[in-house]
Amino acid sequence: MSDFMLKVRSPLDGIELTYGDVAIREITDRDIVSIAIPLGGTETLSKAVISAYQTELPAVGRCAKSHVDNAHFLGMAPDQYFIVFDRSGSESTDKITSKLGKTGYFTDQSDSWVMMRIGGPKSRTALERICPIDLHPTVFPEESVTRTLMEHLSTIILSEGNDHYLLLSARSSAGSFLQVLQKSVENVL
Amino acid sequence: MIIDHPLLGPRDVSEFVYLGDASLINRPDSQNENAAKHFYEYLYLRENPAGEHRELWYHEHGDRSWLVVTRDTLTHKITRVELARDTALAAGRNK
Amino acid sequence: MRNSGFKILTEALTGNKGWKANWRQPTPKSAYDVIIVGAGGHGLATAYYLAKEFDITNVAVLEKGWIGSGNVGRNTTIIRSNYMLPGNEPFYEWSMKLWEGLEQDLNYNVMVSQRGILNLFHNDPQRDTFIRRGNAMRLAGADAVLLDREDVQKMCPFFDFNSSRFPIKGGLLQPRGGTVRHDAVAWGYARKGDELGVDILQNCEVQSFMIEGGVCKGVETTKGSIKAKKVAVCVAGSSGRVMAMAGIRVPIESHVMQAFVSEALKPVIPGVVTFGAGHFYVSQSDKGGLVFGGDIDGYNSYAQRGNLPVVEDVCEGGMAIMPMIGRARILRMWGGTVDMSMDGSPFIDKTHIEGLYFNGGWCYGGFKATPASGWCYAHLLANEKPHEVASEFRLDRFSRGHIIDEKGMGAQPNLH
Amino acid sequence: MSQINRISGGLIDRDKTLNFKFDGRVFEGHPGDTLASALLANGQRLVGRSFKYHRPRGIVTAGSEEPNALVQLRRGAHQEPNTRATETELFEGLEATSQNHRGSLKYDLMAVNDLLSPFLTAGFYYKTFMWPKGFWEKVYEPAIRASAGLGRLSGEPDPDTYDKGFLHCDILIIGGGAAGLSAALTAGRSGARVILAEENFRMGGRLIAETLELGGMSGTEWVTETLAELTAMTNLRFMPRTTVYGAFDHGIYGTLERMTDHLSSNEQKPRQVLWRIYSKRAILCAGATERLIAFGNNDRPGVMLAGATRAYVNRWAVTPGQRIAIFTNNNDGWRTATDLTEKGVEVTAVVDTRDGPARVTPSGASVVMGGRIIDTKGRHGIRSLTLSNGQTIPADCLAVSGGWNPNVHLTCHQGGRPVWRDDIAAFTPGDNLPVGMTVAGAANGSLGLAGALAEGGKAGNVATQDIGYSRSNYTAPKTEEEAVGISAFWYVKESRQRSWLDLQNDVTIKDVQLACQEGFSAVEHMKRYTTLGMATDQGKMANVPALAVLAECTNKSIPDTGTTVFRPPYSPVSIGAFAGRSRGNDFRPYRLTPSHDWAVEQSAVFVETGMWLRARWFPQPGETHWRQHVDREVLQTRKSVGVCDVTTLGKIDIQGRDAPAFLNSVYANAFGKLAVGKVRYGLMLREDGIAMDDGTTARLSEKRFVMTTTTANAVSVFRHLEFCRQCLWPGMDVHVISATEQFAQYSVAGPNSRRLLGRLVDPEFDISNEAFPFMACAEITVCGGTPARLFRISFSGELAYEIAVPTRYGDALIRVLIAAGEPFDVVPYGTEALSVMRIEKGHPAGGELNGQTTAHDLGMGRLLSKSTDYIGNTLRQRPGLNFEDRPTLMGFRPVDRSTNLTAGAHIIAKGKEATMENDEGWISSVASSPTLKYSIGLGFIKRGSRRLGDVIRVVNPLKGEDVEAEIVSPHFFDPDGERLRV
DSSP: OOSOOOOOOOTTTTOEEEETTEEEEEOOSEEEEEEEOOTTOHHHHHHHHHHHHSSOOOOTTBEEEOSGGGOEEEEEETTEEEEEEEOOSSOHHHHHHHHHTTSSEEEEOTTTEEEEEEESTTHHHHHTTTOOSOOOTTTSOTTBEEEEEETTEEEEEEEEETTEEEEEEEGGGHHHHHHHHHHHHHHHO | OEEEETTTEEEEGGGOEEEEEGGGGSOOOTTSTTHHHHHHHHHHSOOOOSSEEEEEEEOTTTTOOEEEEEEETTTOOEEEEEEHHHHHHHTTOOO | OOOOHHHHHHHHHTTTOOOOOSSOOOOOOSEEEEEEEOOSHHHHHHHHHHHHHHOOOOEEEEOSSSTTOSGGGSSOOEEOOOOOSTTTHHHHHHHHHHHHHHHHHHTSOOOOBOOOEEEEEOSHHHHHHHHHHHHHHHHTTOOOEEEEHHHHHHHOTTSOOSSOSSOOOEEEEETTOEEOOHHHHHHHHHHHHHHTTOEEETTOOEEEEEEETTEEEEEEETTEEEEEEEEEEOOTTSHHHHHHTTTOOOSEEEEEEEEEEEEEBOOOOOSEEEOSSSSOEEEEOTTSEEEEEEEEEEEEOOSSOOOHHHHHHHHHHHHHHOGGGGGSEEEEEEEEEEEEESSSOOEEEEOSSBTEEEEEOOTTOTGGGHHHHHHHHHHHHHHSSOOGGGTTOOTTHHHHTOOOOTTOOOSOGGGO | OOOTTBOSOSSOOTTSOEEEEETTEEEEEOTTOBHHHHHHHTTOOOOEEOSSSOOEEOOOOSSTTOSSOEEEESSGGGOEEEEETTTOBOOTTEEEEEOSOSBOSSSBGGGHHHHTTTTSOTTGGGGSSOSSTTHIIIIIHHHHHHTOOSBOOOSSOOOSOEEEEEEEEEEEEEOOSHHHHHHHHHHHHTTOOEEEEOSSSSTTGGGGTSOOEETTEEHHHHHHHHHHHHHTOTTEEEESSEEEEEEEGGGEEEEEEESSTTSSOOTTSOSEEEEEEEEEEEEEOOOEEEOOOBOBTTTSTTEEEHHHHHHHHHTSOBOSOSEEEEEESSTHHHHHHHHHHHTTOEEEEEEESSOSOOSOOOTTOEEEETOOEEEEEOSSSOOEEEETTSOEEEOSEEEEEOOEEEOOGGGGTTSOOOEEEGGGTEEEOOSOOOTTEEEOGGGGTOOSHHHHHHHHHHHHHHHHHHTTOOOOOOOOOOBOOOOOOOOOOOBOTTOOSOBEEETTTTEEHHHHHHHHHTTOOSHHHHHHHHOTTOSTTTTTTTHHHHHHHHHHHTTOOHHHHOOOOOOSOSSOEEHHHHHTTOSGGGSSOOEEOTTHHHHHHTTOEEEEETTEEEEEEOOOTTOOSHHHHHHHHHHHHHHTOEEEEOTTSEEEEEESTTHHHHHHHHBSSOOTTOOTTBEEEEEEEOTTSSEEEEEEEEEEETTEEEEEEOTTTHHHHHHHHHHIIIIIOTTSOOEEEEOTTTEEEEEEESTTHHHHHHTTBOTTSOOSTTTSOTTBEEEEEETTTEEEEEEOOOSSSSSEEEEEEEGGGHHHHHHHHHHHTGGGTOEEOOHHHHHHHHHHHTOOOTTTSSSSOOTTTTTOGGGSOSSSOOTTTTGGGSGGGTOTTOEEEEEEEESSTTSOOOTTOEEEOTTSOOSSTTEEEEEEEEEEETTTTEEEEEEEEETGGGGTTOEEEEEETTTTEEEEEEEEOSOOSOTTOGGGGO
């Protein structure tokens, strides 16, 4: 047995910030796995997802929720989904393999991103300063998801409804991304 | 500019990276006896019309799709946007 | 009519009534020895050198609009010869030498202002590339000086040396680089060419080439057909369109390049400065405007206008190195069509059609090349062989693999 | 006395007084004032000097077209040059100074230029300053430069912040005057998402500057009532102090909102916000700009636009003078007379260029129909006017109305060309408008109020219906329509004095005529030769009259002479706003490695590599020079073991049935037969045959590989792979996804690296040389079950590994590696030591893979796959990439081992002159090798491989270096790779 232990660190050490009625919080208890569809394997994967998660795979740009592991399937690209789910003891891809078998190509993305939630009445006004996507609820309703560019950072944004958004940005630039978010909120308060 | 992504709707051009003439999809057969000439023309003599142009854009800060965009180089008006993969398959590039 | 201080004095005292038109407005002859298509800087320079250096004066320069209405009329006026590759550097250095004598040569003050061009570097690999380039310049007889951070600080104390994301480590300075009053270049060449007998035909658009049996015998224009022994195309920005009329595809894409000028400010910037960790270069005009630009927009376009992402990117670069310009305002922005070649280098060459010649592909660096381009094109037209400093600017270089790619970007025009 | 010109009424808050300074003098004004209105209220007529002749100048307009009243606003680092007093909202403590004079504003030494004006005609500088050669740069130009420019930058970093933003709407309405408000009513009532942007701080446009009645209300009352309805709409966003400066492709409008410019202090909030507004439709209601008539000395302080005069009187309760004369070629001048008289201001004369009866006769005023003003008197402000009939009229202000130019600027931004309308003597929007744009009101040439109200309302309805909303009810309020009645009149021919067209750049009628005489008769030539229209006002007032003068010179009509098109921005926009937050440390994001915090704790010195910050070296106490850090790190690694964070290398997860075939096609060397559990070096070419990138690719399972790329090319290689996958071989079952951020990856190098790792790797994994040889890879666990990947690869030339763990363990792993390495005196090493070791081993990196070199140039010709097609295989065979003389990669070492080589130096044969003809190559990378104890270099030299042992010169003219060096193998250290395999 090794004499050494490896401790886990999240990108922003689980930061939580509140500005008036806008709150920013790092989410640290969710895993992300990319699922790529093997050529010609859409149906097989789709069936596996329905049987394991009781949900249909979403269209690109949409999110489908499952009560199993509190999983969210994000339609990222024509042949790719992200599944975001509650972290458990086992390795993330093992967990997905245990559910979906070999119906997709799985890649762990849990450590590739910093995951932030921004919420509160002025959160959309704050995001207006950095997000080129129209976040108006008629255009980007709850469970819409997409990747875009915010202040030079490629960022995935998911509408959780009611002025709440989940943001995923590259882990290595998590500090810069946090500053971007903070500045946006400060500038509109 | 705004590119109306076939799956994601209108998106700002700053999310995309430009490559150029969509005929870059039509990579020549290297086994052809005139391969050198074909590759030269393929890579260097690209379409450059003053008018409608079919061109490749990559949605780098989006869904990572390569798109074939039909755009007028005089007015920048975009009339068609397709997934390049579909275009390539339609052109018979399935291996 | 010679320009001189005395002439100005006498004219001033007599109500400035004696100034004459700088060029005639001739009607086209039916035939010329040489027709140059395009009265931009390069075309007018070609005509001038044909007449002056090669005694070919039966020359017409055809222009679809007004002279100098192309890229010589909208650029950031920079001259420099800070190239690296043997195919380029001697050519641009020779151009620099021609600039240095141009005012006396033309009897016209085009305001060649050699206040220096400083390329900043921000890391060691960049420095090493600049050293390679600076040494290539020195080997070719040009001037180049490597500056360290302290040298740069003395020269431009207003740079952001403290909080910048990519700290300035030094720069490569070409003291002889600088700026030239761009419009005046077209006017000076036109005036002198006209004096030597060249016909400048404005509002005369070429509609087709007369090509018979593989030989080009003239052009059809909006002012009728005009014959010529040689037709020399020189229409950077429209190269693809014009050469298509001759059935020739050229390895060029047309892109939009934006440039910007600020409101007039008291002098602050010593020469030309370029940022090495983003897209920004700037100089200050004699009127006080900051003249600056950056990268091309990056997509094929003939629309002569750009879009916001590049505007913002350029200004970000500006603020990154000189945050004092934040409160200066952009007065005007414009976009010109530039010929982007497949390796970032130009062409001065014959075509496979006898009697038809091509000059183009200058990317966004054509202005500084104007004198040498004119001279070398005239040389090619007069002698049927390339001038030694322009011998690599061949149309067939890609099929032969003799690429002149200063930046190492490959066959992707928007990256040069 | 304070505010001597303040009169009754107006939209100012008299209950509050604001103090401000102009040129050091203290003045008072009120909220609602602009700097211009407050200066006028205090009787300050002289406010600046012109550009060329340094003529005294006063306020001419009441808006963004102002050419004269440009001031330096605020102080110190906050100072803002060329700020229009007419747009500057007054705030408590405002400080402004006048510009462009030497000595005081009143006694400007540079005014001598005015006396020299016969010599300083249009384009004079092109004709002189050429003798003697060399004097231009040393004498003339510096003198000219010294007097260039108007305002002054502080020279200090702009202390304010800026922000950007993105707004989306169905309909963008540009301009909040009569037309814009009407459009907002119909568009807003339909339920569409509407943005109403108004340049001024107060909505209403001319409605609040005139005394017109509509619907039985005053203009101001109607505006108030309308705003009440509009502000109640949740679907409408109001944006005062917001200039739409440009119309860009596909309905995108560049917009600047001034957030805190009108406040004494911005309280750390952004000064301005640059919005990108995405609209489905846009309605341009930008109004019109009045223009002057040119006549002798028409540039003196006190000469003002008639419409501006009314605005000052009606909106700001300020009279620009005590005795005002009027000069007009249309009915607007008469309206000015009426408004002034009603406010009790003395009107001394109304001079109308038209014949016919006087419309009204203000008491005590001379009315001259068919009249011409030929001159004005008064050095620092007019005192009187002289008419062509010899009459002299006393006046301290002259209100001039030369007709109105519709503000068509934005209609031109995408190639639209305005068309001439004789009836209003002005250009109006042509076709080819930006997609989705319509124009209403004065901007459309409908100069009357009724037209503006009706067109605006209609435009709102049309736009909403266009995009699927229903029409809303709207009846334009009734108003008294009055025709403009303009009779084009551009300049007074009888004037013998200079008559100004472009006030700021000092372009006169004579300059335009001279340009024409000299052959510059094309509009663009004239403008460029005279500089007309190139000042900060962009010729908003000057362009059309100049065109009229030019038309006369060339005997053409105005439309035949040309038109005047506008480019963005509509009015100047600060560079800071365009940059937004991207400046200083925020210019670009920082990417930090997993060991960053730990490295900071070790006092590491960092270096920017792309967006990344990487540890360059780790200084130790007692070391004074970076070479000491680097030498120690290299020697200790080679002696025992070193650790380096290599996370920044791109990592791409490649999966699929066709992954091997895919790799075979994107790499120039064969990959199809790479065994599971093995790693191979890969060289990738561009299609043109030039080396693109290199790295190692490991096969983790039958269908899964992990590719590494260089740090610099991680993004472009990934894009390239996606291109290959989607566009070239869409039938392949292969997927790529970036895993760069997923793993923290450390190189553990040196003879003791295995022993170090042995303390971490869980015992069930055998990493002995036999079980895990050079170029092996495996998925393992470390430290009691943490998943990891282990690769036995080496960049340093030592027995070495790269170990990768999910990034969440990255911080912990570096600490563990250092702790576990303690018995071996492990050393962390930075990028510099990494680079030294790779040069000692002759591995190519950025200096060699520079986009100009081929596999052959890099000495990797033998690596190329022979059997398969791959990217670059055809075009790499072109003769120009294979001729004998091409420089190839070799090693170099100085003959005199105590001398140093310099990267970037060139190679010249001994005895030859250092010229470009004799140039044989260059040095691409150098290192001071602590292992070999002398300077070594990699470089490219013609026929390199056949010149082993030759001595050449490495010259560096930039530094005056000329060093003899020997050509050697690039593999300086352990050329047979024995240390890798132990």
